[in-house]
Amino acid sequence: MAEVRTDLALECGGLEQGRAVEGTEVHEEELEGFPLTTVRITSPAGARALGKPEGSYLTLDLGGYRAMGADALPRAVQAVGACIERLIPKKAGAALVAGLGNRAVTPDAMGPRCADHVLVTRHLTHANPQNFGSFYPVAALAAGVLGTTGVESGELVQAVCEKIRPGFVIAVDALAARSVRRLCTTIQIADTGISPGSGVGNRRFALNAETLGVPVIAVGVPTVVDGASLAREFGGRADGALAEMLVTPKDVDTLITELARLLGYGINAALQHGLSVADMDYFLG
Secondary structure (H helix, E strand, O other), rough: OOOOOOOOOOOOOOOHHOOOOOOOEEEEEOOOOOOEEEEEEHHHHHHHHHHHOOOOEEEOOOHHHHHOOHHHHHHHHHHHHHHHHHOOOOOOOOOEEEEEEOOOHHHHHHHHHHHOOOOOOOOHHHHHHHHOOOOOOOEEEEEEEEHHHHOOOOHHHHHHHHHOOOEEEEEEEEEOOOOHHOOEEEEEEEEOOOOOOHHHHOOOEEHHHHHOOEEEEEEEEEEEEHHHHHHOOOOOOOOOOHHEEEEOOOOOHHHHHHHHHHHHHHHHHHHHHOOHHHHHHHHHH
């Protein structure tokens, strides 16, 4: 039987069905009109049961985003920003935003396209603190992928961390989900770091506090479901060629464009307090 893969903590161990899992805590609330579920893995037993490192996993459900009308984007931006801000270490230094993934492959382009919408200020706050001292120092990097650069994205981020010594890293990547209803409608934000490709069985260099030497906040949106997961969800067999397939929404191009902007602006909201969506549009041209 093919393995069902997911990057979402909420989809592991039966948590979504209300199952109690030893070593975990689940809290549900609403943020700016969007359902938010926080899963905390508090012990090694919980980590083993869910197959995830100990830490906090915030899952924001944007399923009702398009029904909200004109204020949907500002509300979603504030919700994403508030989730990220909960996990930022106190009295941290500059932030490094690392956009992971392959810009040329649409379902994997979330990270680099998100980095395009991040307000980078580290150079300005260093060179001209009189005018830009009120901004949080932020650097951004679209790390590329091994197949096009010859360098693991994690190794590149590690080298940049050693050079500029940020206070923490925000790593943005596309994820894999178990359920099709999660595709491009869910954002997971975690304080445990990330292993790019792990959700589809292609685990790469891990980005976490151990490898980078600073806290790592992982931000991701599921853009693919593998064939085995899809088959099980709809009661079919998960064997054979289907198990090797990855399925993505037919309008994934539009969804990635929208969500990359939303995530980038959410990061801005978490770091640059007081900026509106209109302000971000202005600064980013």
